[in-house]
Structures are given as structure tokens and as C-alpha cells.
Amino acid sequence: MIAIDSVTKSYGDATVVDAVSLTLPDSGVTSIIGPNGAGKSTLLSIVSRILGADAGVVSVEGLDVFSAPSREVAKRLSILRQDQHLTARITVRELVEFGRFPHSHGRLTPECREAVASAIEYCDLAELADRPIHQLSGGQRQRAFVAMVLAQDTRYVLLDEPLNNLDMVHATGLMRLLRSLADDHGKSIVLVLHDINYASVYSDRIIAMRGGAVVQDGPPTEVITEAALEDVYGMEFRVHEVDGERIAAYYR
Amino acid sequence: MTARTTFAAVAPWAAAALVLLLAVVSLLLGAADVNVWALFTDAEAWQVVTVSRVPRTAALILSGAALAVAGLIMQHLARNRFVAPSTAGTVDAAGLGLLVATISFAGSSIMVKIVIAMLFALAGTALFIGVIQRIQFKDVIFVPLVGLVLGGVFAAIAEFIAYRFNLTQTLSIWMNGDFSGVIQGRYETLWLAGAVALIAYLFANRFTAAGMGREFATNIGVNYRAWMTTGLVIAAMVTAVVVVTVGAIPFLGLIVPNIVTLMLGDNLRRVLPTTALTGAALVLACDILGRTLIYPYEIAVGTIVGVIGSGVFLVLIMRRRNTYAAA
Amino acid sequence: MPRPERTSSSPAETSPRETVATVPVGPERAHRPSAPSEHAHPSRRTALLFAGLALALGGAIALFLTWGVDGHWDFALPRRLEQVAALAVVGIAIAVSTVVFQTLTQNRILTPSIMGFDALYVLVATTLVFFLGAATAEAIDPLAMFALNAGLMMGAATALFRWVLGDGTRGLYTMVLVGVIAGTFFSSLTSFMFRVMNPNEFDTLMDQLFASFNAIDTGLLGIAAVLLGAGIVAVYWMAPRLDVLGLGRERAITLGLPYQRTVTTLLLIVAALVSVSTALVGPITFLGLLAANVAYQLTRTHRHVINLTAAALISVLALVLGQALLAHVLHFNGTLSAIINVVGGIYFIVLLLREAHA
Numbered sequence: 001m002i003a004i005d006s007v008t009k010s011y012g013d014a015t016v017v018d019a020v021s022l023t024l025p026d027s028g029v030t031s032i033i034g035p036n037g038a039g040k041s042t043l044l045s046i047v048s049r050i051l052g053a054d055a056g057v058v059s060v061e062g063l064d065v066f067s068a069p070s071r072e073v074a075k076r077l078s079i080l081r082q083d084q085h086l087t088a089r090i091t092v093r094e095l096v097e098f099g100r101f102p103h104s105h106g107r108l109t110p111e112c113r114e115a116v117a118s119a120i121e122y123c124d125l126a127e128l129a130d131r132p133i134h135q136l137s138g139g140q141r142q143r144a145f146v147a148m149v150l151a152q153d154t155r156y157v158l159l160d161e162p163l164n165n166l167d168m169v170h171a172t173g174l175m176r177l178l179r180s181l182a183d184d185h186g187k188s189i190v191l192v193l194h195d196i197n198y199a200s201v202y203s204d205r206i207i208a209m210r211g212g213a214v215v216q217d218g219p220p221t222e223v224i225t226e227a228a229l230e231d232v233y234g235m236e237f238r239v240h241e242v243d244g245e246r247i248a249a250y251y252r
Numbered sequence: 253m254t255a256r257t258t259f260a261a262v263a264p265w266a267a268a269a270l271v272l273l274l275a276v277v278s279l280l281l282g283a284a285d286v287n288v289w290a291l292f293t294d295a296e297a298w299q300v301v302t303v304s305r306v307p308r309t310a311a312l313i314l315s316g317a318a319l320a321v322a323g324l325i326m327q328h329l330a331r332n333r334f335v336a337p338s339t340a341g342t343v344d345a346a347g348l349g350l351l352v353a354t355i356s357f358a359g360s361s362i363m364v365k366i367v368i369a370m371l372f373a374l375a376g377t378a379l380f381i382g383v384i385q386r387i388q389f390k391d392v393i394f395v396p397l398v399g400l401v402l403g404g405v406f407a408a409i410a411e412f413i414a415y416r417f418n419l420t421q422t423l424s425i426w427m428n429g430d431f432s433g434v435i436q437g438r439y440e441t442l443w444l445a446g447a448v449a450l451i452a453y454l455f456a457n458r459f460t461a462a463g464m465g466r467e468f469a470t471n472i473g474v475n476y477r478a479w480m481t482t483g484l485v486i487a488a489m490v491t492a493v494v495v496v497t498v499g500a501i502p503f504l505g506l507i508v509p510n511i512v513t514l515m516l517g518d519n520l521r522r523v524l525p526t527t528a529l530t531g532a533a534l535v536l537a538c539d540i541l542g543r544t545l546i547y548p549y550e551i552a553v554g555t556i557v558g559v560i561g562s563g564v565f566l567v568l569i570m571r572r573r574n575t576y577a578a579a
Numbered sequence: 580m581p582r583p584e585r586t587s588s589s590p591a592e593t594s595p596r597e598t599v600a601t602v603p604v605g606p607e608r609a610h611r612p613s614a615p616s617e618h619a620h621p622s623r624r625t626a627l628l629f630a631g632l633a634l635a636l637g638g639a640i641a642l643f644l645t646w647g648v649d650g651h652w653d654f655a656l657p658r659r660l661e662q663v664a665a666l667a668v669v670g671i672a673i674a675v676s677t678v679v680f681q682t683l684t685q686n687r688i689l690t691p692s693i694m695g696f697d698a699l700y701v702l703v704a705t706t707l708v709f710f711l712g713a714a715t716a717e718a719i720d721p722l723a724m725f726a727l728n729a730g731l732m733m734g735a736a737t738a739l740f741r742w743v744l745g746d747g748t749r750g751l752y753t754m755v756l757v758g759v760i761a762g763t764f765f766s767s768l769t770s771f772m773f774r775v776m777n778p779n780e781f782d783t784l785m786d787q788l789f790a791s792f793n794a795i796d797t798g799l800l801g802i803a804a805v806l807l808g809a810g811i812v813a814v815y816w817m818a819p820r821l822d823v824l825g826l827g828r829e830r831a832i833t834l835g836l837p838y839q840r841t842v843t844t845l846l847l848i849v850a851a852l853v854s855v856s857t858a859l860v861g862p863i864t865f866l867g868l869l870a871a872n873v874a875y876q877l878t879r880t881h882r883h884v885i886n887l888t889a890a891a892l893i894s895v896l897a898l899v900l901g902q903a904l905l906a907h908v909l910h911f912n913g914t915l916s917a918i919i920n921v922v923g924g925i926y927f928i929v930l931l932l933r934e935a936h937a
Contacts, residue, residue, distance in 0.1 A: 074835025088881035102835035106819025405924030412917035558767025
């Protein structure tokens, strides 16, 4: 369990995350939605200790993420950020091998090699394994970073807007992959999404934020409703049942 | 918002008042000197003022204002806050030009030296613009870093030549501005820099348009290439005149425009007078400090600006943190 | 089994499953032969590269030691050996500190020198003289003085850049800007102090107190070598962590690297190495830039063990060749730092332009 307790973060006068308390489950897919500037990505950054909080505590399986040894946290929690920029010239395989750093500290064990190989295969990267990252397309690069997170083999996998810059083929492919990670490997996937319909179709639980606070929290049946979405985004929605899924229309 | 507007309206007058005050101090400074001289004859004391004090004060105001304006123009044209004569290789190229002029046209007039230094400064800046236009990776920091490296190359070439001609000491004096040698007849070239800065003010709107990029400028009927070139010539000319006449003043063209635009916004025409006056005030203040600190000796104004100007700028950046870098 | 994406641009249509099973995984092993040739044999490529560099360096040193000796071996050789040793210490210190610093800042144009580290060392040394008085400072044993300077420098540089880096969120822009301006700030402050100390002869005083390539301070060679050795051991020991840092701050944290502590340690080492080189030969701006970037070009890897070694070899090679050129072609009519700065700077600009076309 990830426990978030009264986490607050401000920049000057602007409070981006306002005393948020949440618990994130041990398995399943949890999506965080909300308008721009709601504090979703900031919250995710704080949970993954990339960004310090002004107040509040975050713990992963009882370890305080800011004070516990970083390596121990890294064995339990990993994050994939939006940023795909990489200064270092490395191949896909080398990138994925970095995922083993918390476990091996740079010296790969046979177990590590196995994890790397299966992560590469799982993300369908075998043919690209020895290509330099900077030669890949956006979608391929995204999969390489996902594979790195997989190799890290943590119970909690956080993803910050992973569908950005992906077309619908790649976006759906990635969402399926994340769903199967939760179902087949018992991982807890937490992701920030802008597309509420992906959130609706793939999530077990949806957390909606607005103005730095959590305003909705529940299964898709509760959050993907016209009333709830209008509350979050301040615009009109029509929610339809399509093939047993709740799909929100908001284009007019 | 209204507070800011009022501030913007008051700022040029406040800066002008400050310049006036500092100019008076600069004229009176060393008054003890004048009195000692006055013991011999009154006329001679008067002469000290006209031959030395007034020229020095005028030189300080002109070079401070002109350098700040040159920096502001370059910032706009390069569309990068951190591009200034000292971060685009202009100053070092001018220094190299002055060295070449001194060696190959020994005994030539100051105008010849200025022209040669200006040509070098122009070529150096053009090279910088050429390089940054060809690299794809136009990061806001990357661009001035390229300029610094380029300037470093010019400086190293100058150092090498200077060493062979036994001019190392001379070169280091040129590259560190000093007004102690300014007397009547040895500073008038600086009026040229002042005039050029005035021209920059008159055509500020064209530079703003050119600074918006080729497409934008062409769209509203401004000849992008012509105004880009004019801007660079202005910057190169100001830099060359100042370097040849009194020596380089580090980062003045970077620090002053940044401080002023930080407070007043980016409208070139509106901030230009305040920038010029602030530049003049800073150089005046630094020179006054340099004259008093270890009296009767003097500390070169370049050194004082290096300490105070960069110190102030550092504090500003650190206090502003991310907001500044993101702006 | 989800298939998120079918790749259209993959070079070989081999079965993914089969490939995974047969490919050796370790970074030190050879990669799959069917990959593009430039990535095919990193280890052989690296071995060849190191052999070539070592050979070139050996040749350059031999040339430097024997050129124009004219039979005065017992006079020339010890002096020249000492020079080579000094150049080696300086070259390695600058190369290693630059590579480490570029990884810390994720920027291949920055060097400790551009960020004002060597100006800070000179400032620290000057401040010490300023407060002790020139006479007292001269009386102190030079080794003790160096140790004191280096210690203060390490403290000052690390505190300063720790502060500027903040919690890492302040951003590279601010840091670079601060560094570049700080360099001028430090050197202006230095000459200010000299002026105040001795308004008449501050240039001579500066020459007396500080080394340059023309007056290498060989008395410090022993202690400098010891400090360098300690720095190298530490950096190579931390090489895997440097590899992770090369992925950027956020990924390094996510991968469990204690970021703040690692960066502080590395900054301390960089400061120590800059102290070593500056104390021996004074500031030299573009050597690190040259060595590190030539190394990246040649090695084409992210691995620090390889890049550090290559950069160090290239750096020493450049210094020895430059010194030989200076002594025998230019007859000492020039300075080594100017030669290196011209060559290094021009190389870098050409590199930028070439990458623009690639």
C-alpha cells in the first residue's frame, strides 16, 4: 500500500497540491484524471520522491519515501515520466539493464539478465534491443522506457501521462500491456491520464483531482458519470454505455 | 498591474535622477585634489575639471549607456536573454581586432583602430549567428554557451599573438575597462557610441519586429535581413568603440538589460531609455567606488563591475529561482 | 500476450523469442552480430581504441623526451620526465573532472572551468594570502598551503554548487547562468584583492603566487599526484553510479540512487581535481571540453569506465603534443594554454556544425 498523508506543495502563492490524503492499492489499475493544473503530475512526482513536498508524508509499504534508503524504495516503486529525452547514447538493452540498478547496483546477476530479457520480450523490443534509443520512433522509445520500468520489477508502477505523443494504436497497445501487468503479475499500476475514456475502460479505480485536491475517488461506474465529470472539469458531458463500457462524450 | 504601470512610468525618471546625482558626485570626486591645485592657481583647478573630470564623467555615462543598449538589442535580435556582446564573442573579437590593428598598423589613428576592431567584432558576431543558426539544438543556455566558447577561441588567439609580440600585459589592460586615463581629447570617440545608441532608440520598433523572427517581420513588412544586420552593426560598433577607447566592461550588456526587463517587461522601445540610464548609473557608481576604495590609487571599473554587477545579478537569479529561468 | 506495437522499421525479421534466448546480455559482452556494425562489437572497438590511444600517447611522450636532446641526456631527461609527469597529472585531473561534471549537469559544453571552478580556486588562494598577508603566506610550507587551499576550495565549491543545484528543481538554466557569471565574479574579486593588497605591482604578485604552463609548480607534483590518485580511485569506484546519473536526475532517483549524496560526493571530487590542475599550471579553459568530447566521439558509449579512461588519455596526449610543438616548433614563443584553447575551441565549434548536418 502507498499511503499519502496530507501532502501539500506550493510554488509561491499557488498551492498545486493541497493537503491530499490517499491510499493507493496493492494491485490493479488506478487512474488519476483532472483538468490541466489540477496537481496530478505534481502529486505523482512527490509520491515518487522526485519532488520534495512542503508538508505531509508518503510511505510505500511502510517506508517513508523521503527518509528511507533510496535503493529500498526503488525496489518497491518505479515511475515513468513524460520526458523521453536522454542525453546518454545508449541502446534499448542498455536502458532496460538500468532498470536492474536497484537490485544489482551496476553488476548484473543471472537473475537480472533474465529479468531484462523478459522485459524486452514482454514489450516486443527484441528486434530493437541493440538499436540506440535516439534512433527510435516516439512509440518505440516509450516502450523501451516501459521495459526499463518492468525490469525494475517493482510492485508499484507509476506513469505520468504515458499516452502523450502516442497514436491510438500505440496508446491502446500500451494500455493493454499495463492492464496485463496488473492482471498477470499482480502489480499496482497508477497512471495520470488525460483521456478519460481510456481511464474508464482500463481502470479499477479512478481518482479525479481539481485545484490540487481530490474531488472524486471510486470505480469507473461512480466517477465516469455526467454529474461527477461536470464537477471535475466544469463542462458538460454525456456518458454512454458502449459495449458494456462507460464512454464519455464531451465534444460539443 | 497598476503598480507595475506606475513603476514603468517612474522608472526612467528615477534612473535619470540617479545618473544626474552620480554624475555630480563623479565631477566633485577628488575635490581635495582640485583644492590642492587651487592653491597654485584657480585657472588650473578649472582646467582639471574641464580636461579631466567632465570628460571622465561623460565617458562613463556614454559607455555605460551604449553597452547596455547594445546588449538589449542583441538580446532581442537573438531572441535569447543571455546573448550580449560578452556572451556572443563580440567583445573578444573586438579585442582581437584592436590587437591586430595595433600590431599591423602601429601608430595609426584611433579611428583606424576603431574601424578594424569593429570589423573584427562584426565578423565575430556574424560567425556566432552563423553557428547558432546552423545548429538544431537551440536551447536557451546552449546558445550563449556557444558564444562563450567562440569568445574563448578569439581570446586564445589574441593571447597567443599578444605573447609573441610581448603585448600580454597590454591585452589584459584592454580587456579590463579603466577610465583613469580619460582626459579631454582621448574619449570623444565615445560620442559615436552614444549616437549609435540613440539611433537604436529611434528604430526600436523595427528591432522588435526583427526579433520576432523572419516570418513575423516579413509579414508586417519589415526587412528582416536589413534590420538584423543593422542591429548587429550597432552592437559591434558600440563594443568596438568602448573596447578601443576605455576597455571592455564585463557582462554590462548582459546584466543591465536583464535587470531592467525583469522589472519593466520586454517592450524594447519602452525599456530602452531606462536600460541606457541604468547602464550609465551602474558604470558611474562602480567608477566612483573604484576611485575611492583605495584612494589615492584606483581600481579599474571593469574589476568593480565584475564584482558588483555580477554579484547583484547572481543574487537576483538566485532569489528569483525558477520563475526567472522559465521567463 | 499483448502486442502493443508491430515494428515496421526493425532491420531483421528474426523471431523475437529466439533472439532473446541466445543474446548475451551483459554490457561487457559482445552484442548480437546482426546489429548495425557501429554497435556490433563495443568491447573489441574499445580495446582497439585504447590500444591506439596508448600507442599514440607512448609515441608522443617518446618524441617529447628525445626531441633535440643533443646528447645532454643526464640534464634533459630528468627535467623532461618531470614535465611529462606534471602534464599527465594535469591532463588526467582535467579530463576526469570534466567528464564527471558533464554527467552531473547533463551538458556536454559545460566544464568545471567554464563554470568558474578554477577561478574559484584562484580566489580561495588569493583570499588566504589576503587575510594572512603576503609575507606569512610565503613563509608557510607550499605543501601545507596547497592542502589548505585545496581543502577550502573543496568546501567552497561544493557548498556553492550544492546551493545552486538546490534540490535539483531549480533547473539547469539557472545553474549555468550562475556559473558563467560566477566565473567573472570570482576573477574580478581576485584582481580586486590584489589591487587592494598591492596597488602598484599586482601583476607581478599574481605571477609570483600562481602557476602557469610557463612556470609549472613541480614542487607540488607529489601531493598533487596523491590527491589525483585518490580522486581517480573514487571516481572509478562510482562509475556505475555515474552511468545511472547519465540518465538524468529523475531517472537516477527513481532507480534508487541517493541523488543528493552522490552529487555532493562527486562535486567534492571535481573540486579536488580542479585544485590539483589549477595549482600546478593555472586555469586552462578548453582542455576538458576537447578531451571529453573527442572521447565521446570515439567511444560512442555511455559507460563511464570507458569514457573516463579515453578522455584522460586524450587529454594527456593533447598536452604532451602541445608542449612538444611549443618547445620545438614555436621555440617557446607562445603559451600552451593558448594553443590548447585555440585547438579545443575550434574543434568544438566544428563538432557542433558537423552534428547539425548529421
